[in-house]
Amino acid sequence: MDIRVSVIGAGSWGTTVAALASHNAPTQLWSRRATLAEQIDRDHENGDYLAGYRLPSQLRATADLEKAVTEADLLVMGVPSSGFRSSLEAVKPFLRPWVPVVSLSKGLELGTKLRMSQLIEEVLPGHPVGILTGPNLAKEILAGHAAASVIAMDDDNVAKAIQQIFQADLFRVYINEDIVGCEMGGVLKNVIAIASGMADGLGAGDNTRAAVITRGLSEVTRMGVALGGEPLTFSGLAGMGDLVATCISTQSRNRHVGERLGKGETIDEIIAAMNMVAEGVKTSKVVMELADELGLDMPIAQEVYGVCHGGRTAAEAYAGLLKRGTGREMDGISPAR
Template sequence: MAKLFILGAGGFGTALAVMSQANGHEVTMWSYREDEAAQLRTDRENRRLLPGVKIPEEIAIVTDFAALGEAELVLIAVPSSAVRSVSAQLHGRLALGAVAVCVSKGFEPETLKRMDEVIAEELPENPCVILSGPSHAEEVAKGIPTTVVAACRDLDMAERVQMTLSGDTFRIYVTDDVIGAELGGALKNVIALAAGALDGLGLGDNTKAALMTRGLTEIARLGVACGARTETFGGLSGMGDLIVTCTSMHSRNRRCGILVGQGLSGAEAVKQVGMTVEGYTNTKNAYEMGRRLGVEMPITNEVYKVLYEGKDIRQAIADLMGRPRRHESEYTWLQEGNLSR
């Protein structure tokens, strides 16, 4: 049994708490809002995000950090925009041997830093492990078999998380490619939003298959430029997460995209979804990263223009279909010097 402290009482934070308690761990779940914590303590259910999933009485629900110093694993499950501020509050409160496990997917606004970079700056004395992969909270909480990857440059730390959090319905692989795991998990939200838009337009399976395949190539291209390994994007944090997010109605990004395809602006669609839609901000971040690094990202660029510049989505599709002909092999094409074209 391990002592876990989970920062964030949203859907995934709650799911991790329920799963970990069922696996025999001592779990404390933290919310920054007293009204939210009080509601969860009273109802023992996250009615808005995980209706029907009971939160066991054994899970403590708090708004303070009193139990933090005893935690062996601290799971950070807040929106990516809040990771720095939350991590800063942990400084000096964690045991030296405690591992920060981040499940947030995205980049810090303005700096475009990955979550592991942000956490390392705020918690330099504690190792950080990234947990990523196809893992909708609704299914994790219900014990539906799920497989993810734990990423850390120190594989001993990744394996520690693997041993602690793995269970009968939650299988964890490990990797030392932190950059690949992070970029795959963040950038798939951009493609999932686009996939939803195709559904909103009423387009077919052929179109979505093409989007997902070429989208994964685009994600890998940017990832490699950032220092990731190509093969990581064929794994759970790349292809696996892309598939589930592009095809499931559990995905807020896909649901947001459907609304965009039906005619709403990006901002209006996010407002109607009513919850965090990481793909909306990640589109802007990915667009800027591609621009800074000189990496060709045609799908991301068109999604950005639709969401932030009001471009007609059908024209965006037509422009993608009308691009110059090229090799499918990324290796062949890059060998011809086309990285920034």
């Protein structure tokens, strides 16, 4: 019997993941807007987020949440972190027991500081939980360019089944048991991408960008390991791979936010002009709360937080970073000598 896939959330990435799955399994995409669901079904295009990119004709869309969830053998959550808990509560009455739930979201819940996999375990106990993450820019994948991703689960058999659903000739899916590391890599890279974008907006060069990405990876690894992630995870697709793509791509929402901050716009002006969520803005606040709790030094994340929430300018942020002292390169992420 075919595994039936339902993706909740018709944003750019949710739509792309649904398109990938539809080549291997019966797939339906849920949109809260009936007009968008009708457009995807009728015209095979998501005009709101992916205008000009044709979707597979076999992909079905619906605005009926009960239908989407009750028919699912695999539920994929493609909603932003800010609405993740409420979306889980909404699907709960319709979800059959033991159906695996996979998160696409790369954020932390405000207040609780929980990862999305932890939210799934809290709201939907008893369901296998997974994360699909990696350097995956939606438009490039729909355009047919090669890419790779990671499915992170602690159940190897379920992970292998899900791997086959998303795998395609030009989309390679690897398995990783480190849910914490893979998830935190995706969460933290958004904050560093804002810093990388600020450098671009300030007119800095490639040397600066490379330094931000590399030192940013140190911060990502430092916090990820402190929370229980495996160090090697952060040198893989969910760590370095996702970080590089998000920091350098003009398609990256978080880099875009940073670039406009670097050019002198305010965070409120930037957010008001965007029709998609840049997770790193809200995440920077939660990351700094976690850093304080864990006693971690996160200078780049701290400056991003200061610009997004503390009224600092991008120029002030970079001046602050350059004034910091230097020590051992691997301090905080390698065994002490």
